[in-house]
Amino acid sequence: MFLQVVFILSALLTVVSAVMVVFTRHIMYAAVYLLGSLIGVAGLYLTLGADTLAATQLLVYVGGILIIMIFAIMLTGGQDFMKNSRKSFLQVxxxxxxxxxxxxxxxxxxxxxxxxxxxxxxxxxxxxxxxxLSYQSTIEVIGEALVTDHVLVFEISSVLLLGALIGAATIARPIKKQ
Amino acid sequence: MEHTIVGYFLQFEIMKNLVEMASSTLGFNASSIIAFIIFLTASLILLLIAATIGGLGTFAERKISADMQMRPGPNRVGPYGIVQMVADFIKLFLKEDIVPVNADRFLFYIAPILAIVGVLGTFAVLPISSGLIISDLNVALFYAVGISSLVGLGIFLGGYASNSKWSMLGGMRGAAQIVSYEIPVILSMFTVILFAGGLSFGAILENQSGGPIGWYLFHNPFTFIAFFVYFIGILAETNRAPFDLPESESELVSGYNTEFTGMRYAFFALAEYMEVFVVAAFASALFLGGYKIPFNIGGDSLIGQVLQAGMFFTKVALIYYVVIWIRWTLPRMRVDNLMTLCWKYLTPIAFFNLIGSAVWIYYFGNKSMWNLIFS
Amino acid sequence: MMNLAAYLFISLVLFLCGIIVIIARKNIVAILIGMELILNAAALNFVAYSRYVTHHIDGHIFPLFIIVVAAAEAVVGLAIVIRFFQIKETIHIDDATQLQS
Structure with a gap:
């Protein structure tokens, strides 16, 4: 009963937000609708019994990726970008x-x-x-699987993240004035 | 279900009778409806408590700052001016709701809501006493950190939507600060989680005892350092001085909430004060033993619950006092100093702590410093 | 109502929205937003199949790595976008015609 209510709400949030991402005209609104979609997917994870994944989704996407995206939108023109660009989405x-x-x-x-x-x-x-399946916490099982069966992927992903960190810092460094 | 507030209430005979009565009246199994009603009531009570805590926070801030500057502070409304927060609330509620002409209306409306939702969401896992915790999630800390990052998003969008230079600068500073300081804060939490062996507050509080010797703060040198890293981190994450750059009054008029009036401003202010409360509560649960009382006086009965809640609120109030004390004592930092402190000092220290704790567990297991010294 | 097909349908909608955003938008950040939608659709499929078909925890592990890769991709992609904006002063995808500035 509860689960079905949660499922309906999350599914509506996910689908409606995803459609709005497509149809909105403002790039900032697209980011905010993406937030709705991501939270909806987190709710869907909950209805599937994946509590760890739901928390990770909130932590990484909302706390990290979305804020970085909004930063990028603001650093690259901000709110007037869609209006003033010579080839905007409206003119397609x-x-x-x-x-x-x-x-x-x-x-x-x-x-x-x-x-x-x-x-x-x-x-x-x-x-x-x-x-x-009966709903039970997945975090212990996931924790054990990460350091036994999937330890190689775990290590590789840490190297990937280190590479991304250094790469992003190198690429986005300001241009030196000669 | 047994790790939630519903589980606590269903221990009692009267609740079981109530469920049976409701089932026989309605003609079907009413346990889920009863559970829903209990959750709803608990959430509403906690919402009221949260709003009161936010109001008391503003009052405490004004009174303590007045005390430090040798002023009387608010003292007209009620005894010692304690009804001042109600007066403030009524004033903000009746104020005209102004939206700037060039503001982005959609984002302007949604930003304060995001901020307050992010804080209220964390109240669901707050361990006030062993019975009064709405849900002892297995991923409680993870969930709390994730949902409270909505506050940063709210601040950022609020600064962006106001269409004002000051708000924009404040919002960008706020978002950068919150995202950066999350790293040392989470790493310091992990230091404790390594010893606790679980992300839920039940697991974290299980191994701590009432006395200071049993706290994780004095468990070993690494957790001792981790507490201070965590404390500096939460000061920055909640935008308190000396890290209140997003709303620095001397440079940006009021930062991200310059253009907000009335209830929207009240939402931002309440979100800030409630978030200080929440992170102080997490600090007390992670490092200072949370609701545990010495010698387990009272046990699981109602008296015990009240004592535990009193212990919890005492510890949180102490941390809250220190936070306000720091705000009215230290000068504000510069932006580049802030980022240097986070990335060049706090993050490496937090990593060192984490590795040190892992080494400690490898050699000594879960024994604390005192166990090693006294045996 | 809560069955595999419902989740697959939601995942399909997410995927299609992502594809449409990638095709129709000319803003590089918008394209990155579309990619996040697609990655989410894939992750949702993994979890749905793990619950209803395989009953194995591996279906929960893969989305974790998808999230990790998405974070890395977003960070590097947005760094490239900001660098591109510094050079060309636009983030229109059609202006990105040179490998070297």
């Missing part, structure tokens, strides 16, 4: 006329229904295994 020409849109829409509908049918098949095939 429509890629077709009524005929192409009708044709494209029908094709998308057909493709979508085929895709849904395929997904339904997959879901049906596994429906006999789909009884819920």
């Amino acid at each position: 020409p429509f890629m077709g006329n009524v005929k192409t849109y009708v044709f494209g829409g029908l094709a998308a509908l057909v493709m979508g229904s085929i895709g849904t049918k395929l997904i339904m098949n997959v879901a049906d095939r596994f429906s006999e295994h789909s009884e819920m």
Whole structure:
């Protein structure tokens, strides 16, 4: 009951925010809608019983990536960027006329229904295994798996992060005046 | 479910009877509805407590600063001026809500809400006593750090949306500061987590005892250093002096909240004071034994719960006093000094602590300094 | 209602939104935002399959690394964007035609 309410709310938040990311005209709003989508995905993780992942999602995406993105938006022109750019999103020409849109829409509908049918098949095939696991905390299991089975990936990702840190600091260094 | 406030209440016979009664009246298993009602009530009570804490924070700030500057401070409304916070609240509530013409309305509306949601979310895992904790999540610390980063986002967006140079500078400083200082703070938390062996407050508080000898602060030299790193980090993360660069009155008029009036400003102010409370509570739970009382007086009964809550609030109030004391004593730092302090001093020290704690665990296990000295 | 298909459908919507953002937007930061959506769609699929199909914790490990890679990618990408803006004073993707400044 609770889980279903959480699921509906998270799914709505995720999908609506993702669609708004596409249709908003302001790059800053896109970042804020991305925040909604990320929080929605964190809620979906919760309904799937992945509490560690939900917390990590909040910590890394909201606390780190999103703030860095907004920083980048502000450092590269800020709010007036979309309005004053000579080739803004508003000036992108429509890629077709009524005929192409009708044709494209029908094709998308057909493709979508085929895709849904395929997904339904997959879901049906596994429906006999789909009884819920009991929700339990995953953090101990994940912690053990990270340092036993997946220790190589763990180490490699640490090297990757170190490389990203040094690389970003090197690339974004201000240009020296000669 | 047993690690939440619902689990605590369901221990009692009266609650079980209530569930049975509700089930027989409604005709289906009512335990989830009862659980929902308990959660809702607890959340509402905690919300009221949080708002009161924010108000008391503003009052304490004014009174203590007045004390340090040998002024009387607010003393007209009520005894010792304690109703001043209600007066402040009514004033802010009745103020005209001004939105600047060129402000970004959507972001301007959403920024204070983000800030206050980020703080109120952390109240869900606050261990006030062994019974009064809304949910003892297994990833409590992780969750708290993650959800409180919404405050930084709120400050940043508030500064951006006001369309004012001062707000913009304040917001950017705030976001940079909060993101940077999260690293030493989290690493210092990990130092304790290594010894506790769990991210939930239940696990962290389990190995601590009421007396100072059992606290993680005096567990070994590394946790002792980690406490001070954590303390400096939280001062910066909550934008308190000497790190209050986002709202430095002498350079930026009031920083990120220059353009905010009325309730929106009140949200930002409340968020700041409640966040100081929350991080002080985490400091007390991580390093100072939290709600544990010496010799376990009172046990699990109601008296024990009240004593535990009193212990918790006493420790938090002490840390709160120190935070305000520091604010009215030290001058403000410069921006480059701030970043130098974080990245060149606090982060390496925190890493050293983490490695040192790992070595300590490798050689001595979970024994504390006192165990090694006295045996 | 909460079954594999629902999660896969949400993941599909996220993925499509990400693709559309990447194709339609000409702002480099917007393209990075689209990439975050796509990575989230993939991670959501992993967790959904791990819950309903394999019942194994490996499905929770992979999204962790996806998040790590996403963080690294965002940081390096945005550093490149800021550097690009310093040189060209625009972040329009069509202006990025040279490998060397």
